[in-house]
Structures are given as structure tokens and as C-alpha cells.
Amino acid sequence: MKDFVHSWKVRVGLGLLTVYGLLALFGPALNTLLGLDPRAIDYDATGQPPSAAHWLGTTTGGEDVLAQVLAGTRGSVVVGLIAGVLSTAIAVLVGVIGTFVGGKADACATFLTNLFLVLPVFPLILVVAGYLQGGGVLMIGLLIGFFGWPGGARTLRAQTLSLRNRDFIVAMRMLGERRWRLVFVETMPHLAGWTSAMFLHAVVGAVLAEAGLAFLGITSPDAVSWGTMIQQANQQSALLSGLWWWFVPPGACIALLGLAAGLVNFGIDEIANPRLKAARRSLVKQVEKRARTIAARPEPVKQEIPR
Template identity: 60%
Template sequence: MRASLLTSWKVRFGLGVLGLFVLLAIFGPWINRVLLGVDPRANDIGAIASPPSTAHLLGTTQFGQDVLAQTIAGARGSMLVGVLAAGIGTLIAIAVGVPAGYFGGSVDNALNFLTNLFLVMPVLPLILIVAGYVQGTGMWVIALIIGLFGWSGGARTLRAQALSLSSRDFVLAMRMLGEPHRRLIFCEVLPHLSGWISAMFLHGMIGGVLAEAGLAFLGISDSGSISWGTMIQSAQQQSAVLRGFWWWFVPPGLCIALIGTAATLVNFGVDELSNPKLRLARRSVVARTRRAPRPATAGGETR
């Protein structure tokens, strides 16, 4: 499966786009400082709300700030929130959902009660309330809040899958041989959940980026930081849509859409390779296509 992972065009395209944004997040300040020579917070008084040109490739904002430099700088904040929130939520979902499904009994009852408690909570209002009351709501705090309140759905899914795997013959046989639970969970159960966990992480990353953009749009974010959400919020405050400044809000919105598309394609590719039913179905379709008779021409010859 690992060898054929990169043969899927969905995975290659998705990983390429995600890798591009990761590189922008890591080397964004260096690109702005060395390659572009532009400070994303600097104001160019001679180019106020100017459209894209040779001097400013993506135009400038109402305050004369370069949109390209801000888009590159905003990749770090948005990707940090998305990856960190997805990592926190995925780890909590694994720590709660897998033991609940594997052990069952009282462990399942306690952990399932915790999952149901977070599952019925209104996540978005809670995030808004907590983020509004926490002092110094920076990117790390936003990611922590999103991750802590966004794990319950994934935990429920992992619990159901672990509950099914714990009753399989190979797990029961290894239990009878005296294998410790720790080895069974990490070496037998979790590898079979790799597709679900990767899909959960990618879904959490998309949700983290969108949640950060939504919180910044509502003004619940660090005003001193630059992210795609703060760019959209600033454009909304200055009525960029009504004034026709499309170059101000389209780049950050397009970056968010590209991350969502790339993560979805990677998820589809991993699911096709990790799910035996989908893999066999794809092979059977290819085999039937190769065995299909070619259409005959008017003279009776086949093409």
C-alpha cells in the first residue's frame, strides 16, 4: 500500500498542494524579506487599494499593504492552527475512542459517556465563548480550543471500528496466546485504523483552517497576527466586496479552498488504497476495461 500510495494522482496532487503551503508557512518570512523585499505590514502610501500590477503582483489593500506578502505571511498562521488543531483532536479521539471499543465494559461506558457529552455540546458557540473570554487569544490558543472541542465525532467513529476489530479472529487468537493489550492495540488494531485516522486528521485540518478564518472574521483572534482569516476580516471591515477590491479577499479565500480540495483528494486516495473493498473494486473495473471487446469498424475489422 505504501509503494502504490504515490501512484494515485489524487494523492500526488493533494500532497503537492499541501507541501507548497507547508513550505510557504515555513519559509514565508524569508520569501517576503529576501525574494520579494516587502514587509506585509508596511504601508505604501503611493499605492492605496491599487489593483494587481508589476509593482504589487496581487495589488494592495486599503492601507497600502501588499496582498501577496500578506497571503504568504498568512499561510503560517492558518496552517499552524489547522495542523495543531487536527493533531490535538486526532490524538484525543484515538486516546478515547480506541480503548473504549477495544476493552468494552465499564471502560467503554465511562469513555462513551465523555464522548457523548462533548458530542451534544454546541461546539461553535462554546469556541466563541471560550475564545472570547481567554486573554491573549493567539494562534496557539485558537488551535488548542478548536482541538479540544472537535474530537468527539472522530472518537465515536474509532470506537465503532475498534469494537469490530476487537472481536475479529486474529485479535481473539492473540489474546488467547497471552499477548499484552498494549501490543494488540498498537500493533494489531491501530494499523487497521490508519485510513480512518488519516481521514480524521485531514478533516480536522480543514476544520481548523475554516474555524480560524471564521473566528478571525468575527473578530475573535489576535489582531496583531496575520492569517488568511484576518485578511478576510479586514477586507470585510473596509467593504472590499462593495468597492470592487476583489484582489484583497480572493487570494486568501482561494488558498483556503485549495487546502480543502487538496486534503480531500489525499483522503480519497488513502481511502482507496487502505480499504480492501475499494482497492479490489478498482482493480476489477480496470480488469473489465482491459477485457472489454473493441468496437468493430464498418469493414468488420476491429480497431
């Protein structure tokens, strides 16, 4: 836990994720506090660059870009969280619990995993989302999460098979330890790094998938997200018109979210992986030793030059 707190990657990543979480919770309230409305149209300031009146500029329809970014944070983050939680839960259920149960349950879990792996996921989501258009961010998140678990389940199954044959697991099984305790108390802590990485990857992937669906027009017309902002900017040829302030902020938000998830993942991997942890400590010791050596050197004697 101490290494987790002291890792600069984890601190920076968690700081960015905390900012996104606060914006998702209080973004609409912040718009109200600033007197902004993502749907309000200012006919006197259409397509204006960033200024004191509109900090991130306006769209060709006179809508404030900052208001849309703040309102769209909730939609994109909600999609990412729903898809991440659902896909990670299914992957753990199929990959870990199914492997420990064994028998027909493991065979069915393996068959489902292989079946979903060969399915064209994005076109399938595109078709289903097209039929269910109007469901909003909840429907998009559930669809992405439902189809996004097989890769993680395959990885967790391979790790669980390795752990299941370890000496301490075999010894506890021979002593009559309950299966649920073997799964949740003895096995899951060893898979914490894999599970957290899977969850963060699923969140970022869901945000990107939602942006792709919105870019193709498969989203609710009333939904506001970073993807819908990019889609509207593309429809109005913002890139060709030089309206960079329309599509750069939502794109930067998605990139920063991916950076935050990557930093947290790298930090957890450094802490959970003994080899990376040892290499990190060795590097820190080398730097400290070098600093002590430099500090222990005697200061050069200053000699006055005779005039």
C-alpha cells in the same frame, strides 16, 4: 505502498500539501527575499489591483496582499496542524484505547464523548476565545482541537468494537497477547484509513473555524492569517468596492487546502478499501484491454483513386 505512490489523487494532494508546508516554513523568509512586509503601508498605492509592483494588489490601507497571504499561511497552517494533532490524539485515546480497556474506563470515555457531542461547540469556542483574546494562533488551535474530537472518537469506537470481536483478535487475546500490542500493532493498522481521514478533516475544519473566529473578530490583533485577511476585507467593504483581489486569494488558499486534503483522503480510501481498490483495478484493466484491442487492429489499406 506502490498503489499509494501511483495514485494520482494522492500525488496531487500531497503536492499541494507540500507547497503549503513549505510556505508555512519559509513564507516570512520569502517575503524578506522579495522585499515585502505584510505590515508595511504604501500610501501611493492604496486599493490598487494586481500589477508588476504588487502582484496581488494592495488593500485600502496600502498593504501588499501577496505579503499578507505568504505571512498568513503560517498562522492558518499552524492552527490546522495543532487542532488536527490534538483532536486526533484525543479521539484515538478515547475511542480506541478506552474501548479496549473496557469496564469503567470505557463507560467514562463514552460519557465524555456523548457530553461533548451535545455541547454547542462553536459558540463555546467563541466564548472561551473571547475571554482568552490575545493568545494567538496557538490558543485558537488548542481550543479547536480540544473541542473537535468527539465525532471522530465515536466513529473509532464503533470500528474498534467490530475489530475487537474478530477471530484473530480473540485468538491473540486467548493466547495471552499484551493489550498494548493488540491496540497498536493489530488494531491501529486497520484504522489507518479512518485516522488519516479524521486528521485531514480536522485540519481543514480548524482552518475554517479559525477563519470564522477571525471574521467575528475573535483573534489576536497582531496575528496574520487568511481569516484575519477576510475579516479586514469585510470590515472595509471590499466586496462592495470591487476589491476582489483582497479576499479572493485567502479564500482560494483555504479552498485549495480543502481540495488537497480531500484528494489525499479519497486516494487513501481507494487504497485501503478492498472494494474500491478492486473496482479501480478492474477499470484500469478494461482501459488497457481496450487500448490493446485498438492497437491490434490492422491499419486500413489506402487505395489510390485513379485520375
